[in-house]
Amino acid sequence: MKKRQHRLKFETVSVLDNFLECIFPPRCFVCDRLLETADIRRQRNVHAACRKKLYPVVQPYCYHCGSPLADTETEYCQNCRKHRSFVAEGRSLFVYRGAVQKSMYRFKYANRRRYARFLAEEAMQRWENWMREKRIEAIVPVPMYSKKERYRGYNQAALFGRALSEKMDIPCIPRLMIRVKDTRPQKELNGRERENNVKNAFQSSDNVVKYKRILIVDDIYTTGSTVEAVAERLKEAGAEQVYVLTACIGRGF
Template sequence: MNKAADFVVSLLYPRRCPVCDDVLRRGEKLIHERCEKKIRPVGRTTCMKCGKPIKDKTGEFCDDCVKTTHCFDRGYSIFRYRSVSGSIYRFKYAGRREYADFYAEKAKKYLGSTIKAINPDAIIPIPMYAAKMRKRGYNQAAVLAKAIGKACNVPVYENVIIRTRNTVPMKLLDQQGRRSNLKKAFNIRRNDVKFKCIILIDDIYTTGSTIDAVAKEFRRMGVERIYFVTLAIGQVV
């Protein structure tokens, strides 16, 4: 019954390659073989705080993390942003939620052992403002979180924290503006859930302002260890 249903769904809504967006043939894996070569993972030489790729193998932290005190313990990302920017845009704005299965597969490949070592109590997606999510139809961070949670066998909690106000798009602001923009933007909704260690999930890491704002609320809740995993991250220039 389930196989028949999956077959009908695949005919009506064929899965697309997360790089070129062309339809994948039945039986083909989650990405075209030729397209997989175009995606660049973050790599091993990264900032020991935010996970941003760095060129200096002798340094432990990127320039941003040297100057900034973050509320999270450490962060990791799957891909370098420039190699997946088009894919992320379609994932967020064009309804390509099926890309999450491919992203989660790579998250398990590159970060599976790290996530296992962290041993989190929960994976928690960064929330969207309710009106904005209704307009878009879904929260891409939640879709990604569910896929990674399933792949890595970690429970996902969506409704622990909410976004209480609609903020200005972060891409329009500098670092200081981003932090001011996020003041009192999040609120813990469920105080009955107690976590010692969590992993926050978002699509892109830039300055860490959003992750910090959410992590700050969980620190107040008593969470001892806070990590994050994002789909993509920029590179130190």
């Protein structure tokens, strides 16, 4: 019954998406120009020439967080070698450099909600097997503080999570975690300040989390302080294994 409700919900979302496409035509994830009819028919969300401006995460990358490494002799990035983690493994789609930085800014602040569809498609192409192997039971987006989300009108991590949920047929639970602290933007802080900034910033909406294998999704991974804080609370509430998938990640060297 629950699976049927899950599918019906996304059938409704798909109808709404089709309606919105008539009002807000799809734009290229990289250059933000309108897509050609041929691209839309082939379900491409980026121009062929623009794709060359993206830097997909490829090996070698950190065995733990998935950040790109300088050479194949190194197994873990500097950050993961230094810190204990509540995350089992992490993966990401693109290196946070070049054109994708502007794309992510538009995704977060310029109402480019449909970029989530492109990111979900990329996640399926790159990391579907990894997600299936981990036997993910639920997708949990990193939450925004409620006042900020109301002001912006959406949570970009939740959009990414829902789009991925639809493709993977795994439930997305955007309200499983709540941000109870209005934190400063992480980009303004250094490593230690980021850890303190998100300390006690999250809590579970349920006393006991019934899902044992959870995938956290977010837009950008830098030091990992935010996802670590979310993962810690999930494990305290009963999750056994917590994984992370982000749209972009910084280099681990």
